[in-house]
Amino acid sequence: MNLKEEILKLKSELDLTIVAHYYQRDEVFELADITGDSLELAKRAKSCSSKFIVFCGVGFMGESVKVLSPNKRVIMPKVACCAMARMIDLEYFEKSLRQINEAGIKNEDIFPITYINSSVHIKAKVGQMGGTVCTSSNAYKIIKKALKSNKKIFFVPDRCLGQNFAKQMNLQSCVLGDKKDITKADIICFNGFCSVHQLFTLEDIEFYRNKYKDILIAVHPECDPIICDNADFVGSTSQLIKYIKDLDPNQKIAVGTEYNMVNRLRKNNTYILSSTKAECPTMNETTLENLYETIKSIKDDNINKEKEIFIDEDTVKWAKIALERMLEV
Ligand code: 13P
Numbered sequence: 001m002n003l004k005e006e007i008l009k010l011k012s013e014l015d016l017t018i019v020a021h022y023y024q025r026d027e028v029f030e031l032a033d034i035t036g037d038s039l040e041l042a043k044r045a046k047s048c049s050s051k052f053i054v055f056c057g058v059g060f061m062g063e064s065v066k067v068l069s070p071n072k073r074v075i076m077p078k079v080a081c082c083a084m085a086r087m088i089d090l091e092y093f094e095k096s097l098r099q100i101n102e103a104g105i106k107n108e109d110i111f112p113i114t115y116i117n118s119s120v121h122i123k124a125k126v127g128q129m130g131g132t133v134c135t136s137s138n139a140y141k142i143i144k145k146a147l148k149s150n151k152k153i154f155f156v157p158d159r160c161l162g163q164n165f166a167k168q169m170n171l172q173s174c175v176l177g178d179k180k181d182i183t184k185a186d187i188i189c190f191n192g193f194c195s196v197h198q199l200f201t202l203e204d205i206e207f208y209r210n211k212y213k214d215i216l217i218a219v220h221p222e223c224d225p226i227i228c229d230n231a232d233f234v235g236s237t238s239q240l241i242k243y244i245k246d247l248d249p250n251q252k253i254a255v256g257t258e259y260n261m262v263n264r265l266r267k268n269n270t271y272i273l274s275s276t277k278a279e280c281p282t283m284n285e286t287t288l289e290n291l292y293e294t295i296k297s298i299k300d301d302n303i304n305k306e307k308e309i310f311i312d313e314d315t316v317k318w319a320k321i322a323l324e325r326m327l328e329v
């Protein structure tokens with residue numbers, strides 16, 4: 001039996017669901033019962049009934065499932081940490097709040113929004129402050145709702161997402177640490193970013209536009225604002241998939257997002273908008289061997305504690321509030 005068959009055999013004997021994000025390696029992705037972008041995974045893993053969730057993705061995604069379903073056992077074949085999520089911790093969050101306060105904006109006049117790519121502790125802090133989580137699929141709606149509070153939005157950790165949505169909604173934005181007057185901004189962004197989505201450049205866009213006259217450029221909103229401004233379509237992972245699938249099969253398109261996902265879509269006329277292979281290193285950490293070992297450890301009742309997600313009750317309580325505020329929208 002090969003590894004894939006071994007996994008399927010073991011899985012059939014256990015009460016478990018394999019969940020995988022679109023950015024996972026193909027051999028892992030194809031064994032998943034549930035696949036999707038971060039919003040879909042959070043919702044679907046919550047409603048699945050199995051005792052064990054084997055989550056193939058990055059740490060914050062497994063944490064979100066555990067927060068929404070604390071009674072399930074969430075095990076990650078690799079607890080890989082998204083580089084962007086790692087850019088902000090509670091100390092940086094507090095420091096940023098102090099910077100905003102020093103500009104004359106009090107905490108009660110701040111509406112914090114955290115992109116789902118953040119640790120459970122940041123989500124809990126945001127929940128405590130009356131704020132919410134968003135993903136790239138629902139950021140527009142979440143920001144629109146937050147604006148009704150007439151407060152300044154403090155958006156963490158992705159400056160690009162914050163700036164891109166501000167532009168789309170005709171709002172003023174700034175990035176903490178730049179020279180702009182933060183009191184004039186509707187959205188104050190923390191200075192975090194995704195190193196994978198920063199790989200796409202204006203030169204890449206020019207290269208494809210020069211090479212193929214009618215090519216379309218589609219990118220994820222984690223790309224730099226200058227890239228989004230020059231694209232034909234900007235959308236979250238699931239929005240990009242729909243956009244590409246709905247195209248005429250002869251339409252050429254260059255896509256600015258993670259390599260594994262783009263490669264899995266229509267192959268002939270779909271190009272990755274980068275001269276380098278834009279793989280997410282942390283998403284790629286999970287291998288078929290890791291998946292096998294994890295499922296075998298469940299079967300043998302010998303789960304490695306470091307691979308299981310445990311979160312203290314208070315953090316779960318507040319992070320859940322922030323996540324559920326998002327799911328209500
Ligand atoms: P999605 O919300 O589109 O799944 O994005 C998650 C992510 O990490 C993109 O880099």
Ligand code: SF4
Pocket residue numbers: 058082083084085117194195196197222258280281282283
């Ligand atoms: Fe994080 Fe970027 Fe990887 Fe997405 S692509 S998981 S934002 S490092």
